[in-house]
Amino acid sequence: MPELPEVETVRRGLEPAMTGHVITQADVNREGLRWPFPPDMAARLTGARVLGLRRRSKYILADLDRGETLLIHLGMSGRMLVSGLQIGHFHHDHPAPEKHDHVVLTMETGARITFNDARRFGAMDLMPAGDNHPLLAALGPEPLGNMFDADYLAARLKGRNTPVKSALLDQRIVSGLGNIYVCEALFRTRIDPRRLAGSLTAAEVAHLVPVIRTVLEEAITAGGSSLRDYRQVGGELGYFQHSFRVYGREGLPCPECGANIRRIAQSGRSTFFCPSCQSA
DNA sequence: ACCACTACCTGAAGGC
DNA sequence: TGCCTTCAGGTAGTGG
Secondary structure, three states: OHHHHHHHHHHHHHHHHHHOEEOOOOOOOEEEEOOOOOHHHHHHHEEEEEEEEEEEOOEEEEHHHHHEEEEOOOOOEEEEEEEEEEEEOEEOOOOOOOOEEEEEEEEOOEEEEEEOOOOOEEEEEEOOOOOOOHHHOOOOOOOOOOOHHHHHHHHHHHOOEEHHHHHHHHHOOOOOOOHHHHHHHHHOOOOOOOHHHHOOOOOHHHHHHHHHHHHHHHHHHHHOOOOOOOOOOOOOOOOHHHHHHOOOOOEEEEEOOOOOOOOEOOOEEEEEEEEOOOOO
């Protein structure tokens, strides 16, 4: 589910509820999600103050006092919902617990952060303060950061015999893109997703970099894309899905040329593209 | 080293 | 109504 724009939207939404505040209660309702939770997770969270929230790729990192950082991944269906935030005179009540509410953090303010994840592909772990976690070790650069530029991407795609679609999904090359935004970026650059990564010209790679940035920034501005599970922290839908040009639009007309959008499978994932605009 | 594929899990949607 | 199949925003691990 959540790709970089969705995770960044969640991070921003958690900020007012968490940053600077103490976690007064941690309710952990199962042993783990994709992996077991770390030992004594509830006790290690209880009483900790959240110093700040960062995002690395599709991970949210909550820096705690006491020298630990909480790592969160939403997997495919994970949601973080905030309730009970006091806004002016309006008090938002806590909703009834729902199926798949796995971890609930209660803050000193009375706000509550609920991690809900139907498919349980998400993850939570605690690590020593910083970025030193095995899941972060091999990640490529942030697509919105300075390290990600045409020279870098060209070097990483060079010699690769996998389709460019699959290469851009590889988090070791660039971290944070997922199926939606790769399809959308390739459409906007008119690059055929079936092309081998190593076959792209320097000009095509140079075009791809700023287009990837633009797509991600537009999606963040829209609060992400809501297809089924994803919600912003207040339960609101994102609305970038209304701006999809090819993703999920099989059989519909291409917004550029009117040809029918096609869906194919690449590395076991659906790829949507315009067979006319994006022809090798 | 590289690449394709499986597995993990639940739920929604579509066909019959 | 219900059963069965397919598909879904991710990614670690396996095996060719």
